[in-house]
Amino acid sequence: MSNAIVVCTWGEDKDGLPASAEEVLTLAGGLAKNTGSDLVWLTLGAQASGVADAASRHGVAALHQIDDAKLADVSADLAVEALAQYCAAQSPRIVLFNQMAETRTIAPRLAARLDSAVVMGVTGIAADGDALDITASAYGGDTRVVYRVAGAGTAVAAVWSTAITAESPDAGSSPASETIAVDLGSASERIKIVEAAKAEGPKLEDAEIIVSGGRGLGAPENYKLIRDLAEALGGMAGASRPLVDEGWVDSNHQVGLTGKITKPNLYVAVGISGASQHMAGCGAANAIAAINKDSEAAIFQHARFGVVGDALELLPELIRAAKS
């Protein structure tokens, strides 16, 4: 068993880094420092342009890359196979993923292959001798649980990145780069993507201002008011899950545990009760403003600004004010 803390990040964001890489590196870097372990950053497929620079800033000791042509469009079956082979050869202490749609399927399957523990929704890790105390968000963010992961074997964790503030320690390391060979000859992808859903234009996850509508809007045609206010404020429109389930808007708009995890400067929640599963996707906003006709609605516990009133009366006024 090596003592390495391995970060394996997925997806690419606008700064040329895999999504949430800085948050995962911040958490993993702290653990590596406290345990005197090497911090290793593993990438699958082509490496994003900003990786080398970020690795140096976060004190990464080694950059590992599995660049098999079969991993070009990283798919779950092949990724699990590649990672299982990697872990068998390197025996790291723990592999930390950024939690997102892909890694939600990959992390548990990897742990099963390694016959080890997996913890999802991770917000912190402390070492206690050979054991790791892994704190994770549970019940849709309602509570926190600490799992003690002990014993030999590589633990697997998926990091809830919005709960972590990225720090750029500027550690100034010069990570060694190594290409790791795996044999994917006999591995095949059992899932065939017939047509990938395409989201055009800017992403909700990157928006600085989001105006989201919930069931309190009453009828699908009223969602136009959300779009209009979002546009007038120079932001994007989001929604709570019932609106997506009812087909008022497509799933790219859904904010929450099973939707987009956002971190805007301003989040305007209109006719949204503030269920924990919704807050999981917007609770990290710098400021939340809420409009709700129920003064007892849970959303007001999270909101910095709140208006108790009828959204259908207030929205046209707000749109007019924002436009002028």
Ligand SMILES: Cc1cc2nc3c(=O)[nH]c(=O)nc-3n(C[C@H](O)[C@H](O)[C@H](O)COP(=O)(O)OP(=O)(O)OC[C@H]3O[C@@H](n4cnc5c(N)ncnc54)[C@H](O)[C@@H]3O)c2cc1C
């Ligand atoms: C496993 C799981 C995952 C989930 N994932 C998500 C997720 O990703 N995202 C998500 O959003 N939900 C998710 N949910 C659902 C979540 O639990 C809530 O049911 C949902 O967020 C409620 O949506 P809402 O606030 O729009 O509706 P409601 O809870 O019905 O709230 C409507 C609100 O509108 C107010 N209102 C009514 N009329 C008006 C008016 N005229 N003007 C102003 N206010 C008004 C009401 O007072 C109320 O507070 C998930 C649930 C589960 C179990």
